[in-house]
Every structure is written in C-alpha cells, then in structure tokens.
Amino acid sequence: MSADRTHAPGNAAAGAFPLLHHFDDPQQQTESARLGMWVFLATEVLFFGGLFGGYAVYRSLYPAAFAAASHHLNIRLGAINTLVLIGSSLTMAMAVHAAQKGRRGAIVGFLILTMLLGGVFLGIKGIEYGHKWHEHLVPGPWFDLDTPEPGHVQLFFSYYFVMTGMHALHMVIGIVMMAVLIVKTLRGRYSAAYYAPVELSGLYWHFVDIVWIFLFPLLYLFERHG
Numbered sequence: 118m119s120a121d122r123t124h125a126p127g128n129a130a131a132g133a134f135p136l137l138h139h140f141d142d143p144q145q146q147t148e149s150a151r152l153g154m155w156v157f158l159a160t161e162v163l164f165f166g167g168l169f170g171g172y173a174v175y176r177s178l179y180p181a182a183f184a185a186a187s188h189h190l191n192i193r194l195g196a197i198n199t200l201v202l203i204g205s206s207l208t209m210a211m212a213v214h215a216a217q218k219g220r221r222g223a224i225v226g227f228l229i230l231t232m233l234l235g236g237v238f239l240g241i242k243g244i245e246y247g248h249k250w251h252e253h254l255v256p257g258p259w260f261d262l263d264t265p266e267p268g269h270v271q272l273f274f275s276y277y278f279v280m281t282g283m284h285a286l287h288m289v290i291g292i293v294m295m296a297v298l299i300v301k302t303l304r305g306r307y308s309a310a311y312y313a314p315v316e317l318s319g320l321y322w323h324f325v326d327i328v329w330i331f332l333f334p335l336l337y338l339f340e341r342h343g
Contacts, residue, residue, distance in 0.1 A: 147313050154317045158324050161287075165328055168283070172276045172335065175269075182269030187336065189254060189262075190277070191245060195337040198241050202326045205234035213319040219309030224302045228295045231322065235292045242285055249274070277336055284332060287325045294318050 176183045208230040215223035253261035256275045264270050298315055301307065307315060 150313050150317060151320075154320050158320065161324060165280075165283070165331075168276070168280050169331065169335065172280070175272055175276070176339075179266065179269040179272070182264070182266035183273045185264055185266075186270040186273035186277075187339070189249075189252070190337050191248065192337050194241050194245055195333050198238050199329065199333050201234050201238045201241070202329050205231050205238070206323055206326045208234065209319045209322045213312070213316050216307055216312035216315040217309060219312075221302050221305070221307065224307065224315065225299050228299050228302070232292050232295050235288050235295075239285060239288060242281065246278075249278075280332055280336070284325065284328055287328070291318070291322050291325055294321065 208227045212224050212227035212231060215221075215227055249255055253259055254274055256271045256278065260267070260271050260274075262270055295318065298307075298318055301314070
C-alpha cells in the first residue's frame, strides 16, 4: 500500500481518518484499536483481580482486625469521591458523544471537566493519605495504633495504600491522556470521521471508575458491621 493513505497531521486532511498503511480500511483499523484496548483492560482486570483476591483471603482470615482498621477510613470522603468519579464518567461519555458528532469545542470542554473532576478525586485522596500519615497509620516502622492485632491491622492498610495508590496512578495516566487529546483536538485531529482515540480513552477512564466502585465498598463499607 502506498504511503499516501496516511493523512499527515496539520495538512488539508486534518480531521480525516488517518488510515495507517498496514490496515485495509478505516473499519479494520478502528476494530483493531478497540480489540487492543479491550485486551489491555483484560490484563488490568487480572492485575486488580489479584489484589482483590489477596485482600479477600486475608479479610476472611482476620475479620476482626480488618473491621477495626476499616473504621479508621473516612467514609464521607470516600462517598464524595465516588460521586466525583461517577460525574467524571458522565463528562467523559459526553466527550465521546461530542467527538462522534464532530463538535470539537464540546470535546475540549467535556475533557477539561473530566480532568478537573479527576483532579478533585486525587486531591481528596491526598487529604485522606495526609490524615493517615498524621495518625501513624501508614505501614512501616512508624505505624502506631493501640489495637489487639496491630500486625493484621497494618496488613489492611498495606492493601489499602497499594490498591488505592495503584488506582490513583491509573487516574494520573488517564488525566495525561486527556491532556494529549485536548491538544490534538485543538489541532483538528479529530472529527466525526475519526474519533477512535477519544472513544478508547473513554473506555480506559470508565474502567478506572469501575475499579473504584469496587474499592469503595470493599475498603470502606464491608467492614462497618464489625
């Protein structure tokens, strides 16, 4: 295939479908990109699934210690963050819808809103981490809590920081992705004919939100009956 099938950014074909030379048609390229994203998300499910599985095993072994540790989490801040992420999923979905309609201004607007909501989530999570630091609940030699099972409580917080920390890292990556999308949208790279990167970034963001939907009850709610 000739190289002229790929549209160079910034030329007269800006916004047209940038068909790469190793694909036969735009549909094949889009379907391949979607398949690649779903495969990537499947590996992410395996990664977080391992963390969830480990947490569930230790929770079943030390239910009293995990229940006591959960009471040191701020359920109000966790609930606010849940609402924030649900809102960010809505704005991300609206960004994808705007991309499908070729409304570049709306794409940028909704992506900025999604980034802002993601920033609010990370800010609240930072406040929670700060509280845990001042309360000496960060696992390690500085951990200090008067409880009958300090080792098992520390195990809970180890899972808490690892799982929420990895989730926060994925959110940072998503925010960077949206910043790149905004720049490219302003340069006219996306249109109703070509919006796959926006759509696939939306899939990634929705996955990150879904992970939190599982993390919130698992860490903040399930142990409250203890």
